[in-house]
Amino acid sequence: MDRASFASDPDRTRGRLVAEEESSFRSCFQRDRDRIIHASAFRRLKHKTQVFVEHEGDSYRTRLTHSIEVAQVARTIAGALGLNPELTEAVALAHDLGHTPFGHTGEDALHALMKPYGGFDHNAQAIRIVTKLERHYAEFDGCNLTWECLEGIAKHNGPVEGDLPWALAECDQEFDLELHTHASAEAQVAALSDDIAYNNHDLLDGLRAGLFTDDDLQDLPIVGVCYAEVDARYPGLDSYRRRHEALRRVFGVMVADVINTSNDLIAVSGAQSVEEIRHLGYPVIQFSDEVWAQLREIRSFLFTRMYRAPRVMSVRAEVAKIVEDLFPIYMNDPRQMPVRWHEDIEAARDDTALARIVSDYIAGMTDRFALQDHARLTG
Template sequence: MRQPYASHPEDSRGRLFAEEESTFRSCFQRDRDRIIHASAFRRLKHKTQVFIEHEGDYFRTRLTHSIEVAQVARTIAGVLGLNPELTEAVALAHDLGHPPFGHTGEDALQRLMAPYGGFDHNAQAIRIVTSLERHYADFDGLNLTWESLEGIAKHNGPVTGDLPYALADYDARHDLELGTYASAEAQVAALSDDIAYNNHDLHDGLRAELFSTDELAELPLLDDCFAAVDAKYPDLNYYRRRHEALRRFFGVLVEDVIAEAQASLTDLNPTSVHDIRHAGRPMIRFSGEIWTRLKVIREFLFHRMYRAPGVVEMRGHVTKVIDDLFPLYLAQPELLPRQWRKDVAEASGDTALARIVADYIAGMTDRFAIKEHARLTGGEEAALIWR
């Protein structure tokens, strides 16, 4: 049953550009569908999650990660009586702004864009869905509802202090109330992101042989999961055993978020989504006990996976790709594709040009960035990456 504190389509604050309503889809359904059909969403299939896209067919990409986040988010939203379509829309869009090479690419662009207003993947997602997707006759972007834009901008909590230029630019035209919490649907999407990557990074790390099943079985939360599997299936083979244990770990995280959210919502007793936004604290979060134990797993993943020698070596190679491409396009904007040159012609000053270059590079897939680097520099970086 839909709760009064859910985001109801009929109460939406609407779109920046007025449109006729669909006869058979709610406004949030249309948002979700537009995100799925966006060019930026398709490009996520060749963007890094942890491992560079070509390193293995079984490793997660940004696209498969986003689909997993959406699946978790829709499940939690259903249990809590929230709007599943809005939740799914925010979940599917939350990583649209990621550049190639995952957080390594983002770190490089943050550094390179520091003199020009900075770079942030959440802000870049807003820029994509409000400007860079240029397919519709009546507007740039996807013209999403206010609620979807709010969720993309601040699903991780209120955005305060100095704003990234991409977010500040849009917020000046269409106030997203960045100082408040987002809807419960957006908060669910944020926690679902945490659940998804903590689970699938363990899968991918095992497949990459960066750590062993026995090591995982000694970590908090996971020790109980492996013990439960061993008690029920004492003779289970190696691969099925770890899959069953990680499946239980996944369930523990989902169930904890649901139970904690139900307790928080009961305590607050909100009667509208306004109450959620002005609660002064997130309504969707892990319990203190689970969060304490989960932090040990996150620390393990940081040292054994995200900073594994092979991963760090690859980070160096792909950082050089971004470091070489950015100043090259900045100095020779005529190298940009034809459809970008109109923006270049209208750009006034170095900052405007740098932002166009950042938009172009951020939209690249891993493979395209590598190929463009090889084509434009004649360097050996491509051979090192694709070895």
């Protein structure tokens, strides 16, 4: 379909920090997406926790499969709204690059350890990865992404104001991302696609883990109605197919609601350009009030029955201890880190600089590697 006037236009990009000759057969946003896919940090997401630690089962979502699902939803919504699908996909694929091993548990542990040195934030770490830590290219550190892609990664959840995470502040000094404004509609789509993906797949993973049953979902808004639709259309369907048929309908309800609501919001706003979208003062990609209230109820259920389930909390305590043990070991003896990190270690001016290098290293670990390294260093 034709692109909307408020879509991001690759021919009008604000460019890259290091000027490059552009491709004759890929747009700048396509190249951004491809560089993210080929990044080492992206590959490592396959062994990073979404909710369940990798060794708990090989059918649960990881950060990689979650990111792919987010990108699929994002492309669908972007296409329906006339937005740029490649920029939307790039932001969606990159949104979790900065996550530590063991998901939010690892992030919480690393943030506590890093408080004396500026803290840790996974969103800011994603920016650090694509601007500093990926070192594959001859002419620059990072991936040299376009301004629009960096903006989307930094601001897909909305303006970033107040005390900035140090990693984000460092990037913003080099490449002003206008953090006080909203991001493009493409980045806003990536943010809501994240909500859609995890609200849906966490229900499925929780069922698979036995933390709750299909019957427990019957009273949840949206979900219960979808189960009833499947039962009416396919009476006697086996439980596995019934579950998948119901939850794919839940997906459809959320996606359709975002498309319809956002179309209306954009029309009412009168925005005719991506700059006008940025400066409206509110996001134009939203759920309806009704569905948003229903999703809060679903999230409340997941928080109680899944994210804070005794079994999950027990594993959280164990893996937090892994991060808590590793950090002081590397601070006291940073040469335990691989040789390629030694040049950075030697250049560290003080404990803060060293802590940030150690934080970069630990944050980049997969669940598997963190467990192996902890065993090696602690016996």
